[in-house]
Amino acid sequence: MTFIRNFTSRFSNKTISVEIDPDLLTELDTIDQITTSRNITFNLYKLIYHIGTIQSRRFAPSNRLKFSDKSDLIETIYRNTNEFRVRVNDIRTANGSETLTSISEDFGIGISVVIAEKLFKIKRSTIQRIYGTGRRPDWKCQTTDNRILVVECKGSTSMQTSIQQEVNALDQKTKEAGDIQIASLTVINEATISTNRFLDPPIEQSNISPIMENHILRAGHYASVFSFLGNSRLSRYYSQMRKRLEGKITPYEQTEKNKIFKEIRTNDPIVRFKEREFTGSFYEIENKKFLFVGVDKELLSYTGFLEFKDYESDSDTLINGNYYNLFKDGVLIIEIVEIQEFNNIIDINRIKNYQNKITISDIDEMNEISFSKYFIHLLKRNDFNIIEEQAMVSSFQFDLVANYNDETYFFEFKLFKSKRIDIKTIDRLNFYNRQVTNGKIVLVTNGKINYESIDTARITVIDRLELKKIANNYTNLIKLITS
Structure with a gap:
């Protein structure tokens, strides 16, 4: 990335x-x-x-x-x-x-x-x-x-x-x-x-x-923003804020909202920038590259949320090799190369790679470009050696070729909104499977497979059910491919 x-x-x-x-x-x-x-x-x-x-x-x-x-x-x-x-x-x-x-x-x-x-x-x-x-x-x-x-x-x-x-x-x-x-x-x-x-x-x-329309829209805005930015706690918090503003929050949800507020205020790292404080999360993007995503602390409390005014403009600032992008709505995203600048507020060794936090629903939202990057990360975690992306075999283009234990694997990725793979794709794989004599074909899809139509003796299938297992535990990939 x-x-x-x-x-x-x-x-x-x-x-x-x-x-x-x-x-x-x-x-x-x-x-x-x-x-x-x-x-x-x-x-x-x-x-x-x-x-x-x-x-x-x-x-x-x-x-x-x-x-x-x-x-x-x-x-x-x-x-x-x-x-x-x-x-x-x-x-x-x-x-x-x-x-x-x-x-x-x-x-x-x-x-x-x-x-x-x-x-x-x-x-x-x-x-x-x-x-x-x-x-x-x-x-x-x-x-x-x-x-x-x-x-x-x-x-x-x-x-x-x-x-x-x-x-x-x-x-x-x-x-x-x-x-x-x-x-x-x-x-x-x-x-x-x-x-x-x-x-x-x-x-x-x-x-x-x-005035009330403003508050309700803003709560929905931040709920969406932080689901997008990978902070489910903040996303849930603002979803509950929205329900409170609409008068639809249950006693349980209000208790949960108060709990999240205390956890964020007490435990989450705080970045100080432009004389304001931002609370949020750090993520590893790739080796020696990180992101911080956070929100102006004023937006956390109910009163602060209601009184918050958008900043006059967006800003982007380069400080000590790190790029601070501050949006008018109080959201701060920092692209970090010099992570040591933050070692006083976060244990750098405990920052997790963003690719490790994933569900099948997250995969459904991806396009094949993003999914290919996720799967490369997954293969590397399982000690595969990546050979080539977009590799041609005869006249068929595979998305990825990788080695594991002296075996070559040809990966084909198919993501579908309908969650059902089309028969043409299966027919093409069955045909080109006969052209691959020096390795194994692996079909990876978020769809559901009709196994009667595919040559499973020669083609390994990782379908929606298997992807769920891999998302829960990355080592399941080896078990599926080598079984």
């Missing part, structure tokens, strides 16, 4: 071409309320932060630092231009259409937020994914003049697909009450600048007071 700043040292900002619905112009918080075609520039670090905060595909708190998984998206962006352009063909060839669709959705989410921030005066700490089941918009927030902004987002790799998505997006955005309801349609391009369309704002008023 490479720090985001290593990718953004040359172009920390990217530009996208945006078409604004004329009906939306009078709603904008900009001096210009005439121009419908604009180039909007955004920061890549903020893009990843927003993607992860909103695009988490479940609401339950997670201990996995998914910030690092979403940071993999930076690697798909062209670096030699300030235009936002993505390596679409490389992703499609190396990782398949499912991964490309997932990446398009992720970028569609993040781009909608960075554009909205440019067009409206948004309270950053109120940005949250919309809770609920069924068809609903993706996210909402509150503006500084207390309007509720609701956004449904779509991402694709062609204008034709985007036009097909438009009908559903325009309908879906109306499923949540708001003062402004927007459909955001992003097309990620490779050869030209990527585009976005911000469409149609019909109005439906909410009956919740602006």
Whole structure:
């Protein structure tokens, strides 16, 4: 895993071409309320932060630092231009259409937020994914003049697909009450600048007071942020804060909330920065690279949470080789190379690698790029020797080749939202299995397998059930492969 700043040292900002619905112009918080075609520039670090905060595909708190998984998206962006352009063909060839669709959705989410921030005066700490089941918009927030902004987002790799998505997006955005309801349609391009369309704002008023709406949105925002950043305790804490504000918290949940508050205030490390204190967690990203993610201590108490005001702006500061990225909502992320700077507040030898904290639900949220990195980490923990990524055998491209005890293993990764692997993939593996004469093929998937359709005598299968076992104990991988 490479720090985001290593990718953004040359172009920390990217530009996208945006078409604004004329009906939306009078709603904008900009001096210009005439121009419908604009180039909007955004920061890549903020893009990843927003993607992860909103695009988490479940609401339950997670201990996995998914910030690092979403940071993999930076690697798909062209670096030699300030235009936002993505390596679409490389992703499609190396990782398949499912991964490309997932990446398009992720970028569609993040781009909608960075554009909205440019067009409206948004309270950053109120940005949250919309809770609920069924068809609903993706996210909402509150503006500084207390309007509720609701956004449904779509991402694709062609204008034709985007036009097909438009009908559903325009309908879906109306499923949540708001003062402004927007459909955001992003097309990620490779050869030209990527585009976005911000469409149609019909109005439906909410009956919740602006002050209470602000507090409830903010609590949901921090619950999502800290699930994304791998601090399940803080995520649960703010979920319970949200319930308290809505008047729905049970006595047990209130007791649990008070317990978490005391534990965090007493036990968690505290980083002092810009004359403020931040409490949070340290994670190892790779050898001699670490992250700290934390929150302004003022946001922990109920009173402090209600009274907290967003900072005036985001900031990024380089101090003694470590990169401090402080967001307006009071969240601090530090990319750490010089970890000894923190040896007075944390036992460095006890910092765990973020890849070690994982569940099957975390895997479901990954694309194949992030999963491949996780599996490489897993193989190395089990003393495999990594030979090659994206290896060609005959005309079939395997995701990974590795050695263990003088045996060569060819790994094929397949992640599916439907949790069921398609028969075409199995047929291809059965065919190419006959081409591999110097090793063993291993299919790894979060899907469920119909074992009658696969040659299990020659192909080792690690399916959803086995992945759960490996997530619980990494040594189960050896037992599964060598049994």
